[in-house]
Amino acid sequence: MQITVTVNGTEHVREVEPRLLLVHLLRDELGLTGTHWGCDTSNCGACVVWMDGTPVKSCTVLAAMASGRHVRTVEGLEGHAGLDQVQRSFIRCHGLQCGFCTPGMLMTARWLLDHNPDPSETEIREAIAGQTCRCTGYENIVRSIRHAARAEKSRDGAA
Amino acid sequence: MQVPAHFEYQRATSVDHAIALLTRYGAEARVVAGGHSLIPMMKLRLAQPEMLIDINDLHELGGIRVEGGELRIGAMARHSELLGSAVAGEHYPMLHDAERVIADPVVRNRGTIGGSVCQADPSEDLSGAFTALRATAVIRGAEGVRSVPMRAFFTGPYQTVVGPAEILAELRIPVRPGGGSAYVKVDRRAGDWAVAAAAAALWLEPGPGPGTITDVGLGLTAVGAAGFTAVAAEEFLRGRPATEETFAEAGRIAAEHCRPVADQRGPADYKRHLAGELTVRTLRRAAARARARGQEA
16 A cells, blocks of 8 residues: 655655554665664554654554654654754763663653653653663663753753 | 554544444454554454554544533543543543553553453453443444443453444543542553552542442452442442441452452452452542542532
8 A cells, every 4th residue: 555654854655565564664664773673562662753743652553554644753853953952961961871772762752851841750750651771771861851851941041 | 573464454534434344344344543452463463354444533533521411532532631631630530540550651642542441451441440430332333323331331351342333432421529539550560451450439428427428339450350340349338438447348348259360460369359458449549539529619
């Protein structure tokens, strides 16, 4: 079947099998390997992308279901001004070790800060509850997201 | 790599269109909404539909509102919408208690209320909650619309009264003043399926003491309770004072009437213990909420 999916602002038309999963469309058909394919059971959250502005686990969404919708992946975080603040804060606070969970963490973190610019540590931990860091580096992930919140607050305050 | 077997895919443009597709393709067709139960089952070949009918565009099945003295929850409402619904939380805080412990926020963005209820997993949280609340399921089919009480909705594990060419459209819960409700769950880790859980909705006649229970609904999850509830415990509670002694006896009755099965989540004795203890805790919390609302009024 033919699908039309807009990914990071670019429209893609592809002929796919209905059983193709969104994560494999992104990685194998579109070459966007930033989105990671982890547990395949919607538990680990490595595959989180946004669909129509909402984080979803792309291993449990069919590519066909994304047709006509807007998808944002980790490749779409970077803007004209360079890396997104959450990316900069993950670098600054060592929010990753092996990096496998990072794309999903970044997408959820960006969504959280867009909806709650000053989240508490508890709110951050709840937001990433569906995402597994196999290095168990949660302390630094939470710290990174707090850092991004503070950095955006002081920048907005200065503007 | 887990990939479903081959199937055909169509996107429904209206509920009538979806029903027409279901009628045409019969037992080989399945409806997909959030897909967070069905797609994993398809990957494991536990489900192998030949035609998948995507109902994500059917906004007529969405929304959460109070209308006609009822809280109406569209079948396509996502878990995150129910958790975020102020009107649902105001009338039935039990629904927010339950939603907070269903899976995780990203899964809740996608999974739907109707999908969860129709999956009818014995460990699913909302089945017990809606049973306690005596919700009504509104089901649409080619013949028209029918309403089925939640207590007649489930016909067995993973089975409901929704026919092969029907769609669950909405859940309706009567809005009644003077009540409190709660849901309490024990799970092995955050977001997991329940080892056991209990729901209670309770209405109090205020008195000088703890108040008298005028009506009550109980729900029990994952403990083999007939119809996700404990009718004998409900009958015991009605008309009695809302005291710790009353709740303890109700818990004992609920535990006695459930039939838990030992599995990787725990042995049967432990689950039976939880059924009793969680019934007590959820009644206690529901009564406290009912009293707090009585004082506000």
